[in-house]
Amino acid sequence: MVDGAYLVTDVDPFIENSRTLVTVRFISEAFGAKVTWDGATSTATVVADGHTLKFTENQSTYYYDGVARTLDQPATIVNNRMMLPIRVISEDLGKQVYWEESG
DSSP states (O other): OBTTBOOOOSSOOEEETTEEEEEHHHHHHHTTOEEEEETTTTEEEEEETTEEEEEETTOSEEEETTEEEEOSSOOEEETTEEEEEHHHHHHHTTOOOOOOOOO
């Protein structure tokens, strides 16, 4: 759910290594960011509020405004969609993530 609305994507979020992974484009655009894909380098670029994030397939390093940061779960491609931990992409876009234990 984003801002009170349920959203649908063609690749469902899933948990891997205790991290919830979501599609980069889906969650980024839901927060108002622009996403581009460079197929030659398998890199997704997310631009929002004057900030640029770059994620490359199978890499644990990503770039926030040109500064290297580390992902605890590498960017993964599933059904032609780049998947990332929701906490990373959301918090870098200025959002808060909460875990709610529900059965």
